[in-house]
Amino acid sequence: MKFASLLRAAALSTAVAVLPLTTAAFAQVEGNASPEFARLYAVYQRIKASYVEPVEDEVLFRGAIDGMLASLDPHSGYLDGSALQRLETMIDGNYQGLGISIQMDDGAVKVVSPFRGSPADQAGIKAGDFITHIDGRLIYGLEIDEAVQQMRGPAGTSVNLTLFRAGRDEPVEVTVTRGVIELEPVTSELKDGAIGHISVNEFSADVGRDVATAIATLRREAGGRLNGLVLDLRRNPGGSLDEAVALSDLFLSQGQIVSQRGRSSRDTIYYDAETVYRGDALQGTPMIVLIDEGSASASEIVAGALQDHNRALIMGERSFGKGSVQTLLPLGRDSALKLTTARYFTPSGRSVQEGGINPDIRVPQLSDPDAERRQRYALRESDLRGHLVNELGREDESLERDRNDDPRFQLTAAQLEEQGIEDFQLDYALRTLRRTSATMARR
Numbered sequence: 001m002k003f004a005s006l007l008r009a010a011a012l013s014t015a016v017a018v019l020p021l022t023t024a025a026f027a028q029v030e031g032n033a034s035p036e037f038a039r040l041y042a043v044y045q046r047i048k049a050s051y052v053e054p055v056e057d058e059v060l061f062r063g064a065i066d067g068m069l070a071s072l073d074p075h076s077g078y079l080d081g082s083a084l085q086r087l088e089t090m091i092d093g094n095y096q097g098l099g100i101s102i103q104m105d106d107g108a109v110k111v112v113s114p115f116r117g118s119p120a121d122q123a124g125i126k127a128g129d130f131i132t133h134i135d136g137r138l139i140y141g142l143e144i145d146e147a148v149q150q151m152r153g154p155a156g157t158s159v160n161l162t163l164f165r166a167g168r169d170e171p172v173e174v175t176v177t178r179g180v181i182e183l184e185p186v187t188s189e190l191k192d193g194a195i196g197h198i199s200v201n202e203f204s205a206d207v208g209r210d211v212a213t214a215i216a217t218l219r220r221e222a223g224g225r226l227n228g229l230v231l232d233l234r235r236n237p238g239g240s241l242d243e244a245v246a247l248s249d250l251f252l253s254q255g256q257i258v259s260q261r262g263r264s265s266r267d268t269i270y271y272d273a274e275t276v277y278r279g280d281a282l283q284g285t286p287m288i289v290l291i292d293e294g295s296a297s298a299s300e301i302v303a304g305a306l307q308d309h310n311r312a313l314i315m316g317e318r319s320f321g322k323g324s325v326q327t328l329l330p331l332g333r334d335s336a337l338k339l340t341t342a343r344y345f346t347p348s349g350r351s352v353q354e355g356g357i358n359p360d361i362r363v364p365q366l367s368d369p370d371a372e373r374r375q376r377y378a379l380r381e382s383d384l385r386g387h388l389v390n391e392l393g394r395e396d397e398s399l400e401r402d403r404n405d406d407p408r409f410q411l412t413a414a415q416l417e418e419q420g421i422e423d424f425q426l427d428y429a430l431r432t433l434r435r436t437s438a439t440m441a442r443r
Contacts, residue, residue, distance in 0.1 A: 113235040128166060314359045
């Protein structure tokens with residue numbers, strides 16, 4: 001495995017070496033161990049001596065490690081073997097399969113997000129769907145690696161999935177044809193009225209530079225001048241902190257972007273806007289950032305920075321609410337610890353942990369006929385078992401489910417389809433920027 005290159009690609013900031021635990025290591029510290037460690041060793045001995053079947057040390061130690069990490073928070077974990085290979089695959093950005101990000105939720109496979117344009121996206125799989133059956137076989141209780149293995153396969157082959165979707169009384173059956181998944185972190189398109197639309201799908205290497213290139217391309221296509229930009233961070237689960245800073249820096253001339261605070265003062269880092277891009281790459285052109293419940297971590301850093309500096313209007317749905325930083329700590333040649341080491345804060349000192357980023361204008365995704373009911377069951381950080389509590393305090397009502405009671409947003413998906421609107425949130429953002437551009441032109 002290309003473990004060293006994997007660590008570099010993930011932009012890791014800390015590396016420590018830890019020897020693997022062995023029975024001999026336990027024996028060496030038994031005499032002067034803390035009461036808690038001695039109790040752990042006593043349990044280990046009882047299991048080895050009295051369990052109904054022989055148990056390998058590797059099974060017991062792995063269970064102990066997983067248990068320790070699970071007691072901390074939902075984002076810390078132990079990675080080895082196939083788990084590290086999945087991370088490497090995601091960084092390489094090329095594999096054959098469905099194109100979805102999944103996680104385990106109490107033994108069930110839950111879709112975090114389908115990648116834009118992937119076979120899963122085209123088949124209509126949505127964030128929040130539970131996959132209950134693969135080719136008619138119940139998969140509840142599988143390990144995540146087993147579920148991933150069953151869904152991946154050669155491009156051109158098909159798999160039948162049974163989904164449970166909030167808002168639907170009956171299971172949803174979909175057939176997905178696997179394809180070659182080429183992850184594109186940044187895509188762009190020039191819309192009517194010289195409005196640019198840039199989607200950032202993940203914060204992998206060089207995202208800041210790729211967005212700068214996309215802006216230059218859109219400006220040329222627009223004849224030298226853009227009238228507005230929609231920066232689309234919907235369904236973006238995050239990624240590199242450095243790339244979130246680079247992307248924010250692209251639109252800010254000065255000031256703080258984000259701060260990272262850990263247990264000790266040496267873990268506190270402030271990231272400020274620099275002159276890498278010679279100030280605001282858009283030179284004040286009106287800008288809207290689209291977010292939703294799938295916008296997490298690095299996406300929230302960007303949205304929070306641009307919101308606090310009044311550089312962009314934030315539009316869409318409340319974001320996921322992941323305000324913590326994870327560091328990958330190698331434990332040897334083929335294993336690593338993903339550990340929560342810090343929290344981050346927006347320039348005004350806000351922590352988005354639990355509560356997320358609230359949009360300046362809430363715009364529901366009316367193009368999705370199940371959107372309103374799915375919002376009631378949308379998975380956010382505050383729903384995860386063992387999540388970190390927002391240490392600055394959040395009022396309970398700020399974490400309540402968003403409600404769609406604005407008279408402007410009472411259109412049905414069928415009515416929007418008749419008008420040729422496939423993405424209501426994007427359409428609303430584009431119309432807002434066109435009105436802004438027309439108003440500025442009349443001045």
